[in-house]
Amino acid sequence: MxxxxxxxxxxxxxxxxxxxxxxxxxxxxxxxxxxxxxxxxxxxxxxxxxKFNTGNIILDTVLHEKNNLCLRNNITFTCDINFKNCSFMEDEDICSIFSNLLDNAIEACLKVEPSKRNIILKGLSMDSIFVAKLSNSTNNDINFKDNEFMTTKTNKLLHGIGLKSVKSTLKKYDGEILFDFDKNIFYTKILIPIP
Missing domain, CATH: 1.10.287 (Helix Hairpins)
Structure with a gap:
């Protein structure tokens, strides 16, 4: 704060x-x-x-900081989230989920030439579920093995933890995370039931 x-x-x-x-x-x-x-x-x-007014000050702060990172690295960041119905979530969990996902997206964008760097984050409540969709540019350097993403960094002990943290945090709320990717774009979707 x-x-x-x-x-x-x-x-x-x-x-x-x-x-x-x-x-x-x-x-x-x-x-x-x-x-x-x-x-x-x-x-x-x-x-x-x-420029962020999601209905949650913690999420606004995370988005503000990640937007600044994007600005400094020539990444176009588009965001449209209504998070007002998710007041049941703890602040540290909101921070963990969105910080880790956006850090991964920014890191992927940095491997792409500056003119093609792009991150889009959208989220809204539908019926009794919050759905967020994140897409980011990628160079197709994705290491997917045994239904898990493997870090491409050399020090495996210190990296790859962010995604595990997101998964365990979502599990706490009976939420789930889904991934998809093609040649140039990586897609992440999170689903969180609203009690």
Whole structure:
């Protein structure tokens, strides 16, 4: 919560200073310098603007942080989640599920050329179940063996834990996770029953 409060404060300061930023850009005769200045301000606005409103502050914070990672790595991140009906879930479980899934998606995107990096996350409640669908670019370097994904990293003890954590957390809520992939896209779907 402290991190979110600090970011919100910085965001308010940035918006407050916007008039001065615009003045500086308006009267700078050097077009190239002005364009560079505009790009920096746009990136700051994008990074600190509150663009997530899922109905859960923990999920909003996770999405905000992962969006910043995407911005810094030229990954297009599209997100549309309504998580209001999932207040029964514990904060640490929400953080674990979405942080691990998005970290994996970002990691996969980094193996793809920048112009093709893309992550789409959508989620909503349907009847008495929350469904989230995540798709991300991939280079097709997927190691799937015995109905499990194997880490492609050299230190097997320290990696591959995130997905196991997601599965065990979902199990706590009688939820499940499904995967699919093709040549260029990896798909993840999570299903969580709403009590």
């Amino acid at each position: 402290d991190i979110l409060n600090k970011k919100n404060e910085y965001s308010r300061e940035l918006y407050h200073d916007m008039k001065n930023h615009i003045l500086c850009m308006k009267y700078d005769a050097n077009i190239e310098k002005s364009n560079s200045y505009i790009e920096k301000v746009e990136l700051l606005l994008e990074e600190y603007g509150n």
